[in-house]
Every structure is written in C-alpha cells, then in structure tokens.
Amino acid sequence: MTGCGVRKVRIKENTLSKTQSTPKAEQKAQGKTSKPSVKTAKNQFQYNPKQSTAERIAYYIEVFSPVAQKEMAEFRIPASITLAQGLLESGNGSGRLAREANNHFGIKCHSDWSGKRIYHDDDRKGECFRVYQNPFTSYRDHSLFLTERSRYAFLFDLNPTNYKAWARGLKKAGYATDPKYPQKLIRLIERYQLDRFDKKVKIKKRTAVAKVKYRASKEHHTVQKGDTLYSIARQYEIPVKELIRVNKIKNNTIYPGQELTLPQLD
Numbered sequence: 001m002t003g004c005g006v007r008k009v010r011i012k013e014n015t016l017s018k019t020q021s022t023p024k025a026e027q028k029a030q031g032k033t034s035k036p037s038v039k040t041a042k043n044q045f046q047y048n049p050k051q052s053t054a055e056r057i058a059y060y061i062e063v064f065s066p067v068a069q070k071e072m073a074e075f076r077i078p079a080s081i082t083l084a085q086g087l088l089e090s091g092n093g094s095g096r097l098a099r100e101a102n103n104h105f106g107i108k109c110h111s112d113w114s115g116k117r118i119y120h121d122d123d124r125k126g127e128c129f130r131v132y133q134n135p136f137t138s139y140r141d142h143s144l145f146l147t148e149r150s151r152y153a154f155l156f157d158l159n160p161t162n163y164k165a166w167a168r169g170l171k172k173a174g175y176a177t178d179p180k181y182p183q184k185l186i187r188l189i190e191r192y193q194l195d196r197f198d199k200k201v202k203i204k205k206r207t208a209v210a211k212v213k214y215r216a217s218k219e220h221h222t223v224q225k226g227d228t229l230y231s232i233a234r235q236y237e238i239p240v241k242e243l244i245r246v247n248k249i250k251n252n253t254i255y256p257g258q259e260l261t262l263p264q265l266d
Contacts (some may be wrong), residue, residue: 045135047099056092057192066198067139072201073141076156079201080163080194081170082142084185096120102132105142111253114225148230149252150241161198161248163189214242216265225256 045063048056064086068079089106090098097103101118109117109128116131132138146152155169167182167189169250175181189195221232229252233240242263244252 045093047093049094056094057087060087060093061192061194062138064135065194067136069197069201071139071143072160072198073203075147076160076203077143077146078160078163078166078187078195079197081166082139083194083197084163084167084188085142086139087188088184097129098135099155102135102138103129104135104138105145107138107141107145110227111251112255126223127232144228144230148228148240150244153241160201160203161195163195163198214239214246214263214265216246218260219262219264220233221260222264223254223256223258223260227254227256229254232260 040068045060051059051162061083064083065079068082068086071077072079080110086093086104088102089095093099093104095106097106097118097120101116103118106122107130109130113128113130118129118131119126120129121127130138130141132141134145146155152170152175155166155173158169160166164186165184167185170176170185171179171182178184203226221236223232229240229249233243243249243260246263247260
C-alpha cells in the first residue's frame, strides 16, 4: 500500500529479467523511429499488446524521456526518478489505469480533484483515481503532486542528479509503504541507465540565501475552481509551505470559495 494516495505498486520480477533490453538495445527494439518531442509525446503513446516486455519498456522510455526531462528542468525532479516511477506504477504503460485513464502514476482522486474519474480495485474495491486527457498531463500532475505537498519539500534540497537519495527520500516521505520501493526504483534506473537523461538537463544552480520569515498579511485569495496550492503560490511568488502554514491547511486540501490569507515577508 502506498502512503501518498497512489495505487499499490505491482511489478513482476521478470520485468527485470536478463532478457530485458538495455539502452543499447532500445534503438534495435524501436527500429528507426526518431525520438519524439514533448508535443508529439502527448498523443503518441499507444499501448500495443503485441509488444514484448522488452519492446514495451524501450518504447516507454523513448516516448517519455523528453517529457521527464522537461519536468526536471521546471520542477527539479530527476528525470530518472520520474521515468522509473512511471514504469513501475503503470506496469510499463500496460496497466488499466494507464490504458483507460492516462494515469501513469496511480494518483487517486483526493477531495480537491474536480476532473474525470475512474474506479478501480486497489487496497479497497472501487477506489477513485484521476483521469487525464493524455499521458503528458499525468506527468505534469505527478510533478505538482510532489511540489505541492509539504512532506516532500526536503527532497528539493537534494541534488537533482542524485537519484539514489531521491529514491530513499520518497520512501522516507511516505510515498510508498513497500520497504523495497527505493531499491526497485534504483534497479530500474541502473538497468536502463535512466540517469543519462538527468545529465542532459540544464538546471540553474541555487545560490545561498539568508533564511527569511513570513507572517500573515491582510491580503487574501479566494480559491477558484482549478486552483492548486502550487498555482496560487506561483501567482503570488510565495512558498507553498508558508501558504500551508499561515492558513493551517490540513492534508494539503483546498476548495472553491475558500478564503486564503496570503503570507508576506516579516
């Protein structure tokens, strides 16, 4: 059972068998198909039941590596981690949630979800999961899921190319209860050399800054449909964790019509 509202991870051991493809075999498995852009990846991924597991993994990496790199550049989440989680949670794109709901990370509805839904048996029968327009939006929601929740905040202080620290950090933050979750991610990353995608992303180095304190201001924001803690924080250029602290928000849940007090520098 996962601890972040995502579905239970189910990976067959033969997914990592010695017959699987390695990065060198990806081109052979994919033929002469050129690497897709982020734009084409939105609609390009299609489940093919005739593919072998090796071909499916190679295809998944080929399609989603540029998407994961784009998310890394914007949110500082290692592309290797995103790809490994996508492979793991979606069953290489073959799981029902990935095929019917474009949900590649098994993220459940939660109370703040107003989009389409699909019901799927997981820890309990008929649990609610999010439905996305395309796989790309599932990847973006995964980034927002991590950036908007305070318990994952410490991960963004890690080196974005340190996939091992990220894998262990996700477990520590409660992303999954499986004690072997970090090892599964690391094994996928190292077998398919997913960290090579991290090295190609240009990320601005963080400069050391003095610690600042925030307090409640007299300004407010009325939550609109579609608002998220992350989008509100970006709109007003304030830290998500301070928005949560000042408003004493529980479970990172907000709702339309809610009045939020905006924090300001002390």
